[in-house]
Amino acid sequence: MHLAYPAVLSALLFCTGLYGVLARRNAILVLMSVELMLNAVNLNLVAFDVWLSKTAEETLHSGQALTLFTIAIAAAEIGIGLAIVLAVHRNRGTADIDKLRDTAERHDPDGTDHDALTAEQSGEAQKAEATA
Amino acid sequence: MTTTTLAVLVPLLPFLGAVAGLLLGRTAPGFVRPLAVLPTLTSLVLATLVAVRQGGDAAVNAATELTPTGSVPIELALHIDGFAALVAVLVGLVASCVQIYSTGYLRDDPRYPSYAALVSLFTSAMLLVVYSGDLIVLLVGWEVMGICSYFLVGHYWETPEARAASLKAFLVTKLGDVPFLIGLFALATDAGSFRITRVLGAVASGSLDHPTLIALLLLAGVAGKSAQFPLHTWLPDAMAGPTPVSALIHAATMVAAGVYFIARLLPLFEASQAAMVVLAVMAAVTMACSALAALAQDDIKRVLAYSTIGQLGYMSGALAVGDRGAAVFHLLSHGAFKALLFLAAGVIIHAAGTNSLAAMSRMRNLRDRVPDAYWTMTVALLALAAIPPFSGFFSKEAVLGVAEHVVTGHTDRAPAAAGWIVLVAGLLTAVLTAAYAMRLWLLAFRGRGTEAPDHGRQPLTMTVVLWVLAAPSLALGGFAFRLLPDWFDGRDLSPTLTTSVLGTGVALVGGIVTYGAWRHTTALTARVPLGAVAAHPEGDAAQVEAEAIATHKPAYGDIAYAPDPADPGRLLLSPLHRHAAAGFHMDAVYRALFVRPVQAGASLVRFLDREVVETYVRGAGALPRWLGAAVRRAQTGNVQTYVSALLAGTVVLAVAVVLVATGA
Amino acid sequence: MTLAATACLLATGPTTRTAAETHGFLSPTGVEIAFVLVGLVTFGAALVTVTTRQLVHAALWLVVTLGGLAVEYLLLTAEFIAWVQVLIYVGSVVVLLLFGLMLTRAPIGRSPDADSGNRWAALTVAVAAAAALVWVVVDAFRTTWIDLDGPAAGSTEATGASLFQNWVLPFEALSVLLLAALVGAIVLSRKAKAAAATAAGSTPDTRSTPATGSTPGTGRTPAPGSEKEGTR
Secondary structure, three states: OEOHHHHHHHHHHHHHHHHHHHHEOEHHHHHHHHHHHHHHHHHHHHHHHHHHHHHOOOOOOHHHHHHHHHHHHHHHHHHHHHHHHHHHHHHHOOOEHHHOOOOOOOOOOOOHHHHHHHHHHHHHHHHHHHHO | OOHHHHHHHHHHHHHHHHHHHHHHOOOOHHHHHHHHHHHHHHHHHHHHHHHHHHOOOOOEEEEEOOOOOOOOOOOEEEEEOHHHHHHHHHHHHHHHHHHHHHHHHOOOOOOHHHHHHHHHHHHHHHHHHHHEOEHHHHHHHHHHHHHHHHHHHHHHOOOHHHHHHHHHHHHHHHHHHHHHHHHHHHHHHHHOOOEHHHHHHHHHOOOOOOHHHHHHHHHHHHHHHOOOOOOOOHHHHHHHOOHHHHHHHHHHOHHHHHHHHHHHOHHHHHOOHHHHHHHHHHHHHHHHHHHHHHHHOOEHHHHHHHHHHHHHHHHHHHHHOOOHHHHHHHHHHHHHHHHHHHHHHHHHHHHHOOOEHHHHOOEEOHHHHOHHHHHHHHHHHHHHOOOOOOHHHHHHHHHHHHHHHHHOOOOOOOOHHHHHHHHHHHHHHHHHHHHHHHHHHHHHHOOOOEEOOOOOOOOHHHHHHHHHHHHHHHHHHHHHHHHHHHHOOOOOOOOOHHHHHHHHHHHHHHHHHHHHHHHHHOOHHHHOOOOOOOOOOOOOHHHHHHHHHHHHHHHHOOOOOOOOOOOHHHHHOOOOHHHHHOHHHHHHHHHHHHHHHHHHHHHHHHHHHHHHHHHHHHHHHHHHHHHHHHHHHHOOOOHHHHHHHHHHHHHHHHHHHHHHHOOO | OOHHHHHHHHHOHHHHHHHHHHOOOOOOOHHHHHHHHHHHHHHHHHHHHHHOOEHHHHHHHHHHHHHHHHHHHHHOOOHHHHHHHHHHHHHHHHHHHHHHHHHOOOOOOEOOOOEOOOHHHHHHHHHHHHHHHHHHHHHHHOOOEOOOOOOOOOOHHHHHHHHHHHOHHHHHHHHHHHHHHHHHHHHHHHHHHHHHHHOOOOOHHHHHHHHHHHHHHHHHOHHHHHHHHHHO
16 A cells, blocks of 8 residues: 555645644634544554554554554543633633633724623633632 | 131031031920020120131131142131131121021921021031131032022922022022132132132232133122122012021121122232223122112012112122222121111011001001111111211221222222222212112101001010111221221221212212102002001011012012002102112013023923924834734734644745755 | 565565555555545545534544544554544543533534634645645655555554563553543542532532533543553
8 A cells, every 4th residue: 555645644634633723613623623633643653653564674663652652642631621621611601712812912902892801801710710 | 725726616616506406406396496596606706706816917827638639629728817707707796696586586487497507507608608718618608608598588488489589599699600610710720729828829929810701700609699780680589588587698698708709809800900890880780770779669678688789789899999998897887787677677577567668658656666676777777878977887988988099099909990980889879878768767667547556565586686786787887997907908998078078968868859759759648558468467577577478469569569659769760660670670681581592492492302302212113113013913812823823834834944855 | 465565575675666666556456445435534524523513513523533544544454553543532532522512511503603713824724734744745655655465563462562562661651641630630620619619609500510520530531541451
């Protein structure tokens, strides 16, 4: 089998995940897209490991080992990530990423409602800190 | 104790009193009055002792150099000759009187401690100026006096007049002090020393390179300090200060410091004929104009202030004709009777509740309310008008006599032109002096109308002092003109027949004409009601005076002027009256010459700063601001936007790296 | 693929190239056809996952994607990885994500604002990255050939031997990491409980938070555990 097939598929899946990370509004959908990207990498690792294990004399099967590690870490990541998303959702009442703009430049000259929104959010953040 | 030790103690004691008064003023108010009076009195005693020991003999000189000060050494030096000894006695006497008087005058004033301390500090500085044998030490005293004058004129700082007057006094005297300082440096550079004795030695040996320039520069400072034309405008306004301050600083001592300074360095001025003529012209203009202005003033203290300027003009005139003996003689007698006049005026203002002569002329029996002030003021006014045998007669005759000597060619110490100028101006001023003295006396004590308000007896401290000062006003001249030549340069100070007859004659003419004018106009007083009196007549004298000053402008429309048709001065001066009341518009001239250009320059600078410089700054700031606004718009707070930008950059970089690596 | 070709591939590198040159893209083998077909399904499912407006459908399409990837692993002879993929991803991760969607009250049905305003920038970046990656990958590995014959490279035996001979230390380190994640999740959920207890009376929607806080932790913990058990 040509190595190009899994490599290209991996690249396409990666970029699909990339698009999802950049374009999705819901944080859980973003996490799904992250999983897509991780899987693309896994596919790459497996494909190259298979290729190398057949061409080289000695091999450590590093690709497959790393794939397993990645899967394990991804599982941990999705757990922690979901916990964070749920905590944010509990405190802010939303899991929409583009509403979490606490780092925005505050004195925006052309968006008063935007300002009010961030003020409200920061108020909520302070409330969350106070209760925590 | 040696004479030197005594002389050092004379300025030191009031200084220590001032420091102690400032430190203890709040914590121990009971000590403030003794601390104000006792050091000054002790200084007077010590100064008298110094004078007795010096006795008009050779000058006492002592000097110590604290530290090397470069090319021209500065030394703490004493130089006590007859002039210094006697002037110090006068300063001590007037300062003691004023301190005692102030305990009554500012009885209830909450700021009395700082006031008394400043008066003590002033006394110390003046004594330092008198005794100093080094020009820089003299300058220190000179400037300390200036700042004390600033604070004391502004004592009633609640009133806008006092605030403006203190600033004006400070600025105008500084206007003279700057050339004065330059002149001192030029003098020291030429003479190689700041010591007065060495400077005079250099003058005698003719080693000065620029005597005229130095003399003119020094004259500017003297004109500022002694309120000579054209820097005299601050003195009438300085009457917004308390009356004792006017008596001490603005009549008897500080304003005389300029005259005293010239007297000390007279050989330097004599080295320049031009300076002597300038001094004579200055003196003449000062004398004549101030006497005319005094005739038109409504505020009793402003009359006395213009009178002070005129008498200082006499002293300058005496110096201009090269006789410092006559100048200092007049300084001494004038210091006594002018201090008396001011202190008596303070009593009158307290009793009448107003400082306006127009209002006083509508009060009956004011003299019965203040008999001490009435009698002592009569004596002092006679002395001022130079009526024999009062002390002013002898000292003024000494001045006129010297001028006559110069005119008739008996001496070549001064140019004849200076003599003529001084003589003519002196005689003219004698007429006017008698006229305004008469007017003051008539308006203040011969009023008719309602009964003067009765506030009870004046405090004893205020009336006793008047009699103490009345003695020298009455008798100093007659006794002194024989003794003083021993203390001074040895020249005769006795009156000559010609000038005596001329001077007394014109003074009598002035007085009689004024009396006639008054008889002519006095009937109008009843018809034109006028006047305002203080709202708190039961307060102490200082409060009454402050209120009188503050209400004069609202009541009469001007600080120096009252629309009173019964004023004999108005009849005498008829076309000139308006200009004389305004001090011949010197303030307007200053306003046009200095204030307006400065304000115009300030507004120009403000325009340049606001419109030109700021435009550049704003323009320079615009580009970064636009850039900042653009960059700020990128800070949306949306993490996805940030990551998009990051990855876009990564892709671009990766492609670039690949292209470079493959050599494309 | 023949045995001779495999022998040649295993012998030397240059023979690899000559062997690869014998295999053109226009004459695909059966494995390749299967790979491409499954790959298309996988890629399509991934595209639907990141573009659909129904959030729950996205999770379900993600299942398709991950399952497709598992098939691809099988085709690449990495059987152990494939089963782990099915167990962990399809079995637990997607379930977790579905729980998360429900706990954050994701709307059922079409939600109009599933994509943020960043969509066009994201699309540009993604397409550019895809173009660059595909170009580079194709340019680099155009002629590289994977020989899938012979003993499976990813059999459970081979993987296990490699893992416990060469990768024991990282493996144990990974277990420590998982432990840390476990503890972290517990800490997070405990904090959330405390916060919810203080604010319980004020807002009704926070009453459900204790359950939501504990669910990810408890739901996630078996996943690494089962993975560990599976590898051992």
